[in-house]
Amino acid sequence: MDHQENEDASDDGPSVASKVFFAELCGLLEKISKTQGNDKKKRIMKEFIDKWRDYHNQLHKDDKKTSDSFYSAMRLLIPHLEKERLAYGIKEHMLAKLLIEVLCLGKDSPDANRLLNYKAPKSAKMEAGDFASVAYYVLKNRCPEKGSLTIKEVNNCLDGIATNNAAKKKELVRKNILHLLTNMSAIELKWLIRMIVKELKVGLSQASVLSVYHPDAEEFYNVNNNLEKVCRMLREKDVRVHEIGISVFSPFTPMLGERGAPDQIEKIMDGKPYYIETKFDGERMVLHKDEGNYKYFTRSGNEYTSTFGAHELDGNLTPHIHNCFKPFVKKCILDGEMIGYDPVTKTFATKAMNTDIKRQQQEGLQPCLHVFDIVLLNDKVLTNQPLTERLKILRTVFEPVEGRILLSEHKEARTNQDCADALNDAIDGREEGIMVKNLESVYRPNTRKGGWFKVKPEYVGGLMDExxxxxxxxxxxxxxxxxxxxxxxxxxxxxxxxxxxxxxxxxxxxxxxxxxxxxxxxxxxxxxxxxxxxxxxxxxxxxxxxxxxxxxxxxxxxxxxxxxxxxxxxxxxxxxxxxxxxxxxxxxxxxxxxxxxxxxxxxxxxxxxxxxxxxxxxAGGRVEINEDAGPAKKKRKVVSRVVRPTLADRFKGVDASSITKVSEMLKGKEFCVVNGSSSFSKPEAEKKIIEYGGTIVQNPGSSTFCVLAEKVALRVTNLIKRDMYDIVKLEWFHRCIEGGTWVPWSPGDMIHTSPKTQKSFQVDYDQFGDSYTEDTTAEQLKNVFDRVNKDDIDEVNETDIAELEQKYFPDESPYGLFRTCRFYIDKYLVIDDTTTHIKDSSLDLLELELRFFGGITTDELDDEVSHVLVDKKDLSRVPEMKRERRNRRKKFHIVTSEWVRECVEEGELSSERQFEPT
Structure with missing residues (x-):
């Protein structure tokens, strides 16, 4: 078992993949798809794998250099697990366009329409929604009856498609697809397409396929997420993996939680104590550390080291946590949740705020890792130690850093009521839910049956709004x-x-x-x-x-x-x-x-x-556990809330009881402060409103004077959509407080203006926010110019520019000659009744010249086209253009390049009639 191989790239000796035709694999899939029953399907798969192994052993006996496994076939049988081919960049619509191009189908032909509209109801007889079956219908009379490619050759082509597509080499992608098309039967292409779109639809899950290959294959894949390694290490079916090999920088799928209900926890835990943790609403992340090197992997094995940092001088997280590890920690693997942290408000973001903490930059947020488990420490794998021991070890590994890396808090509980109370606290705090963990649970990668349970409001009937x-x-x-x-x-x-x-x-x-x-x-x-x-x-x-x-x-x-x-x-x-x-x-x-x-x-x-x-x-309710029936019949009881849900403490307003009023400047005015800045926070703004005689609310209503905000966050966006409130920049309020006097709003102070205020502004300000009555400062003038540059440019069209040119430059400027014209450049010719696009048309240079003189060019013959330009060397499409023109209300001219030359030489638009081709 010491062979290192990748048979698709190895020339060390013959491989099974180079001897077995792709048609045999397709025959296997066709047979499995038509067989009913999971066990029968698995028996058919097992026969194929056993033959493969026997063939490999025979080759190995004949040629000792043979180094090959089932990987070549496995990557085609479970295509969605093949990470090397994530860069296909090809889905059904792209495949349809490629097939139309390679097969030279007319763009409006029935077969082209079938491919492009494979989901349409009219294709129902060809299994509507299944692109592969529709493609088979189109290809069956255009392909060889029998394919000639081996599994190795097909893999080489697919690798070429993925590599060249990632490198933007479209011609090489087309070459590979053409090679497959011309050397495969239609039935083979049907299964190839399903492999490319990563949906085989044979009725066997990845777990079933892996279990047929080897009883340890699924567990081993869950640890390392490497299909090639699974096939190579488990080449012999009698070799067992007794110890799971977890190592630094080798990604694995972390342990998962099973669904749980509050009224079942005591029974599940056998009456023994358990831990409760907050279920974080972030991104599951596993941190690998080896001395000064770091890597970050998601639950699915995707790497985000480039975002968070590979070493202490790199990324948006590693530089902040590198020095928090204890000196004895050389290597470790930590399991946790990456969450966005706002250092100003000292609060955590959720996915409901439309945040993606995996991105390099998140406005106002920084990544913070909540660590709740440890998997490895200094080359010692800790997966077989109970949770209590792992947590003891975890507490010695690093010093928490606020807003960067934290140790997840957990509390010990024993009863169903403890679980219900914790879930209700999570609901009140707008958390996602809680995690319940068995104290003796060992760490089992990618399993939900290991003693961890997630309890969320949506899992409990009656708690969720409908x-x-x-x-x-x-x-x-x-x-x-x-x-x-x-x-x-x-x-x-x-x-x-x-x-x-x-x-x-x-x-x-x-x-x-x-x-x-x-x-x-x-x-x-x-x-x-x-x-x-x-x-x-x-x-x-x-x-x-x-x-x-x-x-x-x-x-x-x-x-x-x-x-x-x-x-x-x-x-x-x-x-x-x-x-x-x-x-x-x-x-x-x-x-x-x-x-x-x-x-x-x-x-x-x-x-x-x-x-x-x-x-x-x-979550619109609370869960209560009924303890009256005795321990044997404990049931949960769901009751509706009597009062409206309350806000979490971090969203509540300031306590007004201890604030002394200093002015009546804001008397009778009600404000709602949505967010603040680092220099003037939300609580500080609310305190000032009360000091100056105003009142505050946390949700605006009909009596609210205005909404104050520093930035356009999610809640501000929702208020803008309602179009009911004046939303004013916080700096305006800051100016009022600093000056100790009321400052009327100007358009520059507004984030959003209500319809009523907008009408008032129209009386005192022009469309760019320049006052009709007040002197303008240099800063105000700069803001006005910024608004002119941004807003006014969208209102100027080609007709306006043409009129301005005619008014101010009637003789000097010829560069607006075609300003009011819209050209469709016809770069197609008809060959044997088939319309073909010309890549290097003689009209390309003329198109640039038209644009140089102010004309607009388009690739579509839309309703605004005023001129159609055709190549005088090929006038085959002119009759078609004229038929199209007769059906239009707004007519267009059909001209050749000679008309363009005449216009440029004369410096004015000439009559098109004499230049229209017949």
């Missing part, structure tokens, strides 16, 4: 859900006039879980006659999606024909993918609502109000 939303769109399913809508786009209503039904709906979330296949089939059957294909060029006017259609459904449905669904989720988070500006985290369908009408769904205002009041969290 939302009734309307289904407005559908997404075609794949695999066992193919042929029907498996995921749904849901929306909420724009509040209608009183007594009227809503007419406009804003997209809010996408949901695809929580229901059984039977429930899904029944729901599909109910709506089947009402689905309409979504046309992005002509979208429905009553269903408003986010700008750019970031969540575009395959089909849509008239709201009046649709149904409500009741959804539960962990929280409402900020999102640009939906028109509401927010969406749900971890949504799932509770039930399809047949008892409510379509127009009774929630409104946009309902969602924003719920989000603002709860800080995004949707």
């Amino acid at each position: 939302l009734d939303v309307l289904v407005v769109g559908g997404f075609f399913g794949v695999g066992h859900r193919s042929g029907m809508m498996s995921h749904f786009l849901c929306a909420v209503a724009v509040p209608p006039e009183e007594g009227e039904e809503p007419k406009i709906f804003h997209s809010f979330c996408k949901v695809g879980s929580g229901y059984s296949k039977k429930e899904l089939s029944a729901f599909n059957l109910k709506l089947v006659d009402h689905w309409k294909t979504f046309d992005k060029k002509n979208p429905p006017t009553n269903i408003i999606l986010a700008s750019g259609f970031k969540e575009k459904p395959d089909a849509w449905i008239e709201p009046s024909k649709s149904c409500l669904v009741q959804i539960k989720a962990a929280e409402i988070i900020d999102s640009e993918r939906f028109k509401t500006g927010c969406t749900l985290r971890f949504p799932r369908v509770e039930k399809f609502r047949d008892d409510k009408h379509w127009h009774e769904c929630m409104t946009v205002a309902d969602i924003l109000e719920l989000k603002e009041k709860s800080g995004g969290k949707l």
Whole structure:
């Protein structure tokens, strides 16, 4: 077992991969996909693997240099685990375009449309939603009957595609794909496509495939996340891995938590004590340290050392924690959660705040690692030691540094009530939940059955708010859900006039879980006659999606024909993918609502109000344990809150009882301070408001004078969307306090202006914020110029520029000659009834000249085109252009390059009629 190999790159000797044809592997997958029952599928897989091993042993006996394992086949059987090929950059749509180009299909041909619109309902006979089966239909009459490539050759091509795509060498990618197309049968290409998109759909999980290969394969992969290493080290099926090899800088999947309920903890723990920890809402991160070198890995094995730092002078975290380790610590592996920390407010961010702490820069936040376990210390693996011993060791490893690296706090508990109290505290503090851990649990990588339990509000019935939303769109399913809508786009209503039904709906979330296949089939059957294909060029006017259609459904449905669904989720988070500006985290369908009408769904205002009041969290109740029935029948009881949820301490306002009033300057004015700066914090601003006679609230209402903010954070964005309040920069208030006198607002002081204040500004200020009545300072003038540069440029169009040129430079400037013209450059020619794009067209240079003289060029023959420029050497498409022109209300001219030359020489636009080709 001492061979070091990668058979796809080794020339040391023959390999099984170079002897076995790819067609045999595809035949295996075809057979497995048509077989029913997991055990039968695994038996077929086992026969193939046993033959591979026998063939390898025979080769090894004949040629001692042979060094090869099952890795070549395994990386094709479980393609989503092959990290070396993450850079394909190819999905179904890109594959469709490549196939159309390589097969020289007409861009409007039926087969091209099948490939590009593989999810469309009209393709249902070809398994709608499954690109590979649609591609097979298109390819079956265009490919050889039998392929000639071996598994090794296919792997070489796939490696070439990944490498060249990452290097932006598109021509080499095309060459590799062309080689595969011309040497494979259609059935082989079907399975190849599924390997490329990393979805085989044969009904065998990765755990099943790995267990067939070797009983220790899955556990060993969970430790090292290296498929090649698993296949090489476990080449012989009778060799067992008795000790898990954890080592520094080798990523592994950390230990995970199983779902738990507060009323079951005593039973699970057998009445013994257990630890409770806060469940952090961050990014799971494992820190590896070897002397002065560091590496950071996520739960899935992705490395973020470049962000956090490989040594003490690198990154945004390592320089701050390098000196906190005790001198005796040479090597260690620490398990924890990376969270964003705000050093000004001394609070931690959550994912609901739309933060990604893995990014190099996070405005106002710094990474902080909460460490809750240790896996290795100075070459000694600690996984087999109980949790209590590991935590004792962990406390000796480093000194915590505020806001950089902290030791997770835990408390010992024993009863169900202890667990319920801890969960209620987490709900009150807007935390994600709690972790419950067995004191004697050992550390088992990538398992949920090791004695750790996560308890979250959404796991306890009755604790979560439920939302009734309307289904407005559908997404075609794949695999066992193919042929029907498996995921749904849901929306909420724009509040209608009183007594009227809503007419406009804003997209809010996408949901695809929580229901059984039977429930899904029944729901599909109910709506089947009402689905309409979504046309992005002509979208429905009553269903408003986010700008750019970031969540575009395959089909849509008239709201009046649709149904409500009741959804539960962990929280409402900020999102640009939906028109509401927010969406749900971890949504799932509770039930399809047949008892409510379509127009009774929630409104946009309902969602924003719920989000603002709860800080995004949707836990609306408390859990209570009923102790009256005795220890044998302890049950949880869920009761609704009697009072509104209260804010956590860090969000509460200052205590006004001890503040002395010094002025009446702000008498009668109510303020809401959202956030502050490092020099003038939120509590300081609130204290000053009270000192100067004003009042403060934590949520603005109808009597609120204005909202004060230093920066546009998530909450400020939500208030802007409501368009009800004047949101003023905190520096304006600071100027009032420093001067001891009231300073009226100016447009430059505003983050957002209410409609009423906007009308007032229009009387006293011009569109750039320059006052009609007050003298302007140098600083104010600079701000006005900045606004002119930013705002005014968007209002100037080509016609305005042409008029200005004509007015001020009627004779001197020829460079606006084509300023009012919009050109479509026709770079296509017709060969054997097929339209082909010309890469190096003779019109390329002329296109640059048109733009030099002020013209606009476009690649699409849109409604604004005024001139179509064709190559006089090939006029085959002119009749097609003329037919198109006859169908348009706004006509365009068809000209050759001679017209352009004439215009430039004459210095004015010449008549197009004499230059139109016949």
